Amino acid sequence: MPSQPLERVEVASTPTERFEEYLQSRGMRNTKPRKILVEQIFSSHDHFDVDELLDRLPRKGSDGYVSRSTVYRLISEFVEAGLLRTIELDGRTVYEHDYGYPQHDHLYCDTCEKLIEFQSDELIELRNQLAKKSNFQVTGHRFIISGECEDCQKAKRKRTRRKVDLI
Amino acid sequence: MPSQPLERVEVASTPTERFEEYLQSRGMRNTKPRKILVEQIFSSHDHFDVDELLDRLPRKGSDGYVSRSTVYRLISEFVEAGLLRTIELDGRTVYEHDYGYPQHDHLYCDTCEKLIEFQSDELIELRNQLAKKSNFQVTGHRFIISGECEDCQKAKRKRTRRKVDLI
DNA sequence: TTCTGTGCAAAGGATTTGCATAGAC
DNA sequence: GTCTATGCAAATCCTTTGCACAGAA
Numbered sequence: 009m010p011s012q013p014l015e016r017v018e019v020a021s022t023p024t025e026r027f028e029e030y031l032q033s034r035g036m037r038n039t040k041p042r043k044i045l046v047e048q049i050f051s052s053h054d055h056f057d058v059d060e061l062l063d064r065l066p067r068k069g070s071d072g073y074v075s076r077s078t079v080y081r082l083i084s085e086f087v088e089a090g091l092l093r094t095i096e097l098d099g100r101t102v103y104e105h106d107y108g109y110p111q112h113d114h115l116y117c118d119t120c121e122k123l124i125e126f127q128s129d130e131l132i133e134l135r136n137q138l139a140k141k142s143n144f145q146v147t148g149h150r151f152i153i154s155g156e157c158e159d160c161q162k163a164k165r166k167r168t169r170r171k172v173d174l175i
Numbered sequence: 176m177p178s179q180p181l182e183r184v185e186v187a188s189t190p191t192e193r194f195e196e197y198l199q200s201r202g203m204r205n206t207k208p209r210k211i212l213v214e215q216i217f218s219s220h221d222h223f224d225v226d227e228l229l230d231r232l233p234r235k236g237s238d239g240y241v242s243r244s245t246v247y248r249l250i251s252e253f254v255e256a257g258l259l260r261t262i263e264l265d266g267r268t269v270y271e272h273d274y275g276y277p278q279h280d281h282l283y284c285d286t287c288e289k290l291i292e293f294q295s296d297e298l299i300e301l302r303n304q305l306a307k308k309s310n311f312q313v314t315g316h317r318f319i320i321s322g323e324c325e326d327c328q329k330a331k332r333k334r335t336r337r338k339v340d341l342i
Numbered sequence: 343t344t345c346t347g348t349g350c351a352a353a354g355g356a357t358t359t360g361c362a363t364a365g366a367c
Numbered sequence: 368g369t370c371t372a373t374g375c376a377a378a379t380c381c382t383t384t385g386c387a388c389a390g391a392a
Binding site: 096115117118124126128130131134135138139141142143144145146147148149150151152153154155156157158161 | 263282284285291293295297298301302305306308309310311312313314315316317318319320321322323324325328
């Protein structure tokens with residue numbers, strides 16, 4: 009094998025690039041709605057549901073409008089492409105960035121519905137041990153700890169104190 | 176305080192008894208559909224969704240028929256009463272026995288959709304540690320490890336071997 | 343007898359789909 | 368020019384609800 013200068017191997021660095029590769033490799037077209045959604049979704053790292061996403065996009069009639077059905081179609085595409093990941097909270101379906109983000113799990117505050125991310129190698133280690141006991145071949149996991157976040161606990165204490173003061 | 180003979184404190188042992196207490200304490204009536212559902216649900220320890228449960232019950236027209244809306248209403252009641260617990264799988268909502276069962280988590284086989292239960296004190300310990308780091312007050316958690324169960328792995332290997340044999 | 347619980351049919355909310363047209367390649 | 372992708376409206380799926388009647392207490 010002849011020695012060659014190092015080539016810039018096709019490594020998508022941004023979600024946009026990654027998605028363009030995905031489309032190319034499947035002969036799909038890079039349309040305006042696809043560009044708009046990738047742009048909007050990856051402009052900030054937060055969790056969102058379909059309605060929230062639609063709220064951030066141009067309204068019907070405006071330039072750049074994307075219909076609700078297309079949003080549903082494209083979100084599925086992003087999940088398929090490994091750009092987004094799905095989280096089920098109560099009955100709500102929310103999405104978060106997958107591509108370029110380290111594996112992590114969540115604390116979910118039942119009071120303010122905030123999601124707090126954390127990463128734990130011990131958890132992965134424990135997960136693998138547990139699976140091994142049952143000869144189970146792991147591909148992934150979902151772990152959500154629910155309860156009340158620090159802020160909401162503080163707020164509650166403050167409210168209680170105030171009530172006492174009034175007596 | 177006068178010493179007394181030990182009384183049989185009201186401790187519900189069966190789900191039926193437990194549910195009867197629940198109803199009594201709230202002035203609710205122990206109706207035929209309620210009896211039928213508790214009976215059916217706790218006659219075997221497995222996971223089920225609403226359709227599966229309806230399939231196991233008498234059809235419309237037969238004696239003991241319970242309508243779909245009543246099934247929905249009563250399942251919510253059971254969850255409320257602590258008899259059942261909800262699990263979200265993909266888009267499907269399934270239920271499992273809660274009352275009288277120790278806290279546990281699941282391995283979920285993506286191939287055969289089987290749920291395998293396991294219990295891990297280390298997991299609870301780790302969960303509490305992780306929450307503490309964020310001053311998060313834990314009330315519970317959801318942990319599902321997904322992948323492929325032993326049986327499905329074996330079946331796959333067998334199929335592959337057979338294919339090779341044919342060459 | 344009283345009032346909760348049920349079945350029915352209809353409504354609701356989230357998501358998917360069929361189809362004619364717009365638009366990427 | 369060809370053929371995929373989109374917007375629209377309607378359909379679908381799962382679940383909840385309003386209402387009149389049935390049936391526990």
